[in-house]
Amino acid sequence: xxxxxxxxxxxxxxxxxMMVVPVNVHLMDLLLIVNISAALMILLMSMNTxxxxxxxxxxxxxxxxxxxxxxxxxxxxxxxxxxAEAGKVVETFGSFVAGGQLAVGFIVFLILVVVQFIVITKxxxxxxxxxxxxxxDAMPGKQMSIDADLNSGLINDKEARxxxxxxxxxxxxxxxxxxxxxxxxxxxxxxxxxxxxxxxxGFVIGMAIHDMPFTEAVSRYSILTIGDGxxxxxxALLISVASGMxxxxxxxxxxxxxxxxxxxxxxPKLLYIVAGTIGFLGVFTPIGVVTTFPIxxxxxxxxxxxxxxxxxxxxxxxQREEEQEIEEVRSPESVINLLQVDxxxxxxxxxxxxxxDTQQGGDLLDxxxxxxxxxxxxxxxxxxxxxxxxxxxxxxxxYIIKIKGNMVARGELLLNHYLAMSxxxxxxxxxxxxxxxxxxxxxxxxxxxATKSIAELSGYTVVDPPSVVATHLTEVLKQHxxxxxxxxxxxxxxxxxxxxxxxxxxxxxxxxLGVGEIQKVLSKLLKEKVSIRDLVTIFESLAxxxxxxxxxxxxxxxxRQALSRQITHQYAAGPEAMKVITVGPQLEKKIxxxxxxxxQGSYLALDPMSSQMIYQKVNEQIQKLLQLGQxxxxxxxxxxxxxxxxxxxxxxxxxxxxxxxxxxxxVEIQSVGVVNL
Numbered sequence: 001x002x003x004x005x006x007x008x009x010x011x012x013x014x015x016x017x018m019m020v021v022p023v024n025v026h027l028m029d030l031l032l033i034v035n036i037s038a039a040l041m042i043l044l045m046s047m048n049t050x051x052x053x054x055x056x057x058x059x060x061x062x063x064x065x066x067x068x069x070x071x072x073x074x075x076x077x078x079x080x081x082x083x084a085e086a087g088k089v090v091e092t093f094g095s096f097v098a099g100g101q102l103a104v105g106f107i108v109f110l111i112l113v114v115v116q117f118i119v120i121t122k123x124x125x126x127x128x129x130x131x132x133x134x135x136x137d138a139m140p141g142k143q144m145s146i147d148a149d150l151n152s153g154l155i156n157d158k159e160a161r162x163x164x165x166x167x168x169x170x171x172x173x174x175x176x177x178x179x180x181x182x183x184x185x186x187x188x189x190x191x192x193x194x195x196x197x198x199x200x201x202g203f204v205i206g207m208a209i210h211d212m213p214f215t216e217a218v219s220r221y222s223i224l225t226i227g228d229g230x231x232x233x234x235x236a237l238l239i240s241v242a243s244g245m246x247x248x249x250x251x252x253x254x255x256x257x258x259x260x261x262x263x264x265x266x267x268p269k270l271l272y273i274v275a276g277t278i279g280f281l282g283v284f285t286p287i288g289v290v291t292t293f294p295i296x297x298x299x300x301x302x303x304x305x306x307x308x309x310x311x312x313x314x315x316x317x318x319q320r321e322e323e324q325e326i327e328e329v330r331s332p333e334s335v336i337n338l339l340q341v342d343x344x345x346x347x348x349x350x351x352x353x354x355x356x357d358t359q360q361g362g363d364l365l366d367x368x369x370x371x372x373x374x375x376x377x378x379x380x381x382x383x384x385x386x387x388x389x390x391x392x393x394x395x396x397x398x399y400i401i402k403i404k405g406n407m408v409a410r411g412e413l414l415l416n417h418y419l420a421m422s423x424x425x426x427x428x429x430x431x432x433x434x435x436x437x438x439x440x441x442x443x444x445x446x447x448x449x450a451t452k453s454i455a456e457l458s459g460y461t462v463v464d465p466p467s468v469v470a471t472h473l474t475e476v477l478k479q480h481x482x483x484x485x486x487x488x489x490x491x492x493x494x495x496x497x498x499x500x501x502x503x504x505x506x507x508x509x510x511x512x513l514g515v516g517e518i519q520k521v522l523s524k525l526l527k528e529k530v531s532i533r534d535l536v537t538i539f540e541s542l543a544x545x546x547x548x549x550x551x552x553x554x555x556x557x558x559x560r561q562a563l564s565r566q567i568t569h570q571y572a573a574g575p576e577a578m579k580v581i582t583v584g585p586q587l588e589k590k591i592x593x594x595x596x597x598x599x600q601g602s603y604l605a606l607d608p609m610s611s612q613m614i615y616q617k618v619n620e621q622i623q624k625l626l627q628l629g630q631x632x633x634x635x636x637x638x639x640x641x642x643x644x645x646x647x648x649x650x651x652x653x654x655x656x657x658x659x660x661x662x663x664x665x666x667v668e669i670q671s672v673g674v675v676n677l
Contacts, residue, residue, distance in 0.1 A: 012064065018071035025087040028075060032089045032231050035072060038065060039235035039242075046242035058246055065239055069232055073194050076228045081205050090227035109226045112233055113195070142167050195229050268310065271303030341405040343384040343484060346473065351396030352413055355466060356388055364388070367470045374474060379526060380533025381481050382489065386473075399469065401476050403483055409476045411438030413465040417446045420460040427458040439472040482527035490519040497535050504539045512546035520552040521559060528645070528656070530560065530567065537562050551601045553642050561638070561661045568664040571633055571656060577670035580658075581621045583636040583644065584676030587614065591640045591647070604643040613677065615651060621673035622655060628672075633658060635669065 023031070042061060076086040085091070143164065150160045207217050275296040282292025346368075354360040365388070372383045394400065401409040412435070420430060421437055421444045432445030447455055447462070455462050463471070477484070494515065498505040509515065521542065522532050532538060541562035545555060560567065572578050596605045606614075622632040634657045636644055641659040648655065663669070 012067075015064075015068050015071045019074050022078060023075045025079060025085060028072070028079065029087040029089045031072060032076075032087070035065075035068060035235050036231070038068075039238035043238045043242045043245075046245045049246070058243070062239065062243060065235070069236060070190060073190070073228070073232050076231070077194055077197060080224045080228060081201050086224055086228055090224060090231055092227065095223055095227070109195075109229050109233075112237070113229065139167060194232075195225060268303040268306040271299045271306070275299035275303070342387040342402075343404060344386045344477070345402040345405075346386055346388050346399065347391040347394065347402065348399035349394040349396040350390055350392060352399060352415065353390055354415060355413075355469065356390075363466060364469065367466060368473070371470060371474050371477065375477050375481070377533070378531060379478060379481050379529075380531045380535070381485060381526065382492065383477055384484065384489075401473060403476075403480050408480060409438070409472065411468070411472055413468060414446045415465055417448055418452050418455075418462050418464055419468050420445045420447045420451075420455040420462050423459040423461070425459075427455075427460070430455045430458055430460060438468065439475045478529060481529075482523040485519060485522055485526060487515050487519050490515055490522060493522075493532075493535060494518070497539065501536055501539075504536060504543065508539050508543045508546065512543055513550070517546075517550065517552055517555075518542065521556050524552065524556040525559065530563065530570075534563065534566060553601060557638065557642055557659075560659070564662050564664055567658065567662045568667050571631075571658065572663075572667050577668040578633070578663075579625070579630050579670050579672045580633045580635040581618070581625065581673040581675060582671045583634065583640070584674050586677045587617075587675055588637055588640050590677060591643050595640075595643055602643075604646050606647065611647065614647065614675070617675045617677070618648065618652065621675055622652070624673060630672070631656075634675070635660065635663075635671075638662075 018031075042058075042065070046058070076090055079086045080090075146155070146160050146163050146167075149155045150157070155163070207214060212220065278292045278299065279289075279296040281287055282289040282296070348355065353362075355362045356364045358365070368386050368388070372386075375381055375383050391400075395412070397412050397414060399411055399413065400407050414433065417433075419435070419437060420432060421442055430445065430447065430451060432447035432451060435444055435446055436442065437444045445455075452462055494505060494509065509518070518539075521538070525532050525538075538559050541559045542555060545558045549555065590610065591604065591606075594604055594606045594610075595602050618634070625632040632655050634644070634648075634655060636657065636659055638659040638661040641657060641662075645657045648657065
């Protein structure tokens with residue numbers, strides 16, 4: 001057996017022997033000082049532990065110190081009753097607290113006992129009980145979390161074993177603390193009982209056996225009783241506080257001093273408010289400035305010093321983050337971050353920074369939020385986050401729009417100017433810098449503030465630079481909407497629809513169609529500027545026809561027919577007749593005969609001369625409508641619509657091509673041109 005093991009065994013046996021064997025008063029003084037020292041050591045250790053498991057032996061120490069304290073109580077009681085003395089330590093504590101006034105000393109001692117029993121001991125007991133209960137209740141969830149992390153590869157077997165062991169130790173610790181605090185409570189009750197035994201028994205024994213006068217017996221035994229109670233209750237109070245600290249610091253990241261300075265003094269400005277309140281009390285109340293101003297000044301100085309330290313710490317943190325970023329850039333793994341491409345980017349020259357700077361009155365960010373809402377309402381597409389950044393490689397007044405890293409549009413803005421577009425008849429009094437409206441390519445003028453009112457009176461459409469950018473960005477998003485919807489975005493739309501219409505989604509996916517096939521259909525609809533907001537109708541149509549064909553072109557045609565009311569309202573101009581360019585029977589026959597079938601689906605195979613001739617005929621009819629100020633719409637039969645769309649897709653992508661099945665029967669159609677061979 002090691003010497004330290006033997007020392008512990010002898011010490012515990014000695015504590016038990018103290019209860020039955022009389023102890024010399026000089027040795028008693030030494031043991032009482034040891035008891036006080038041990039209590040202080042335990043309190044300081046509990047204040048400096050970061051985790052309760054760092055002091056896992058605390059429940060056992062709590063029992064040993066309680067037993068030691070009870071043994072000391074029994075020994076001092078024996079000496080008090082038998083010899084009317086208990087050593088210098090007990091007598092000194094009793095005389096010092098009493099201060100020559102036994103009543104005051106006795107009341108102070110009773111207050112100490114009440115605080116120890118009702119406040120500290122009861123509170124520690126309750127906290128330990130609740131902590132033990134919640135720790136045990138949380139064990140299954142923590143075990144499942146460890147298993148999930150292990151299965152997902154976030155931790156290895158060794159880390160899992162360590163975490164399981166820690167959870168088990170925590171449960172054992174708080175369970176032991178719950179039981180150990182009951183001993184502290186019993187010790188407090190025993191201290192009160194021993195108090196009355198010493199006091200009443202001392203009076204009787206002092207007068208009956210030692211022949212003391214009543215006043216001398218009262219004085220002598222009161223001092224010894226108070227001293228004995230203090231010598232035992234003060235260490236008990238310290239250990240009770242230590243047990244409370246151990247079980248209440250569950251969310252701590254440091255020791256008590258670190259937590260106090262870090263959390264309690266994290267808001268220096270609050271110290272100024274407290275200082276002002278204390279100063280107010282000194283000026284406007286009888287307390288006086290002599291008492292309050294030194295404390296208020298100390299609070300102000302403390303707030304100033306803490307604010308200064310926080311500023312220095314913030315600067316150090318920023319420097320540390322910059323150094324860390326530099327190290328990350330230098331590391332080989334940082335290259336992987338360069339592979340990520342933003343879906344949408346808006347870059348501008350340094351001269352246009354006020355557009356995005358809110359401190360300079362820029363509202364571009366707010367406008368982009370509204371643009372995303374507008375596109376979602378009109379097209380049914382959730383636009384990804386738009387990355388906004390300045391680019392010194394651009395001209396100061398230039399901006400570009402990128403889709404998946406590639407530039408798709410550009411424009412120039414003159415801040416402090418307005419873009420004026422002519423109503424068709426130019427006014428010579430409206431002077432400005434000639435340009436083109438970036439969204440639609442219309443001729444326009446950049447005019448100054450003085451010319452704005454003149455242009456508006458002349459019928460010009462006048463817009464400010466932020467509105468020009470917003471309109472251009474909106475049109476670009478609509479034009480390239482089909483590029484922004486991928487499988488991940490389609491999956492998000494499906495999950496959103498599933499919350500309200502689970503039956504439709506479960507019928508369609510994955511039994512009939514996959515996410516990739518649905519994404520292709522949605523992309524084809526968006527490419528022709530057909531809104532996909534009505535996903536219920538789209539999915540129902542795909543569920544109806546998806547079991548017959550997997551050709552996404554044909555499925556798109558079925559979906560368009562199901563969205564006939566939406567398409568009709570999109571192109572029909574109110575009660576007026578819908579003016580269209582129809583496709584003649586000869587051209588329809590030519591296209592139908594040129595359709596070829598393959599394993600991947602059907603496609604249009606026309607010779608170059610026939611294709612060129614069709615381009616010319618269609619372009620002639622379109623130009624006639626444009627001269628009349630009408631939107632060109634081509635109307636054809638359902639069987640050849642998608643093939644005619646394929647033919648004209650490269651040169652006339654913005655011209656709508658509709659079929660008779662996509663229009664409501666109630667709409668009036670007026671043919672203003674026929675395309676024929």
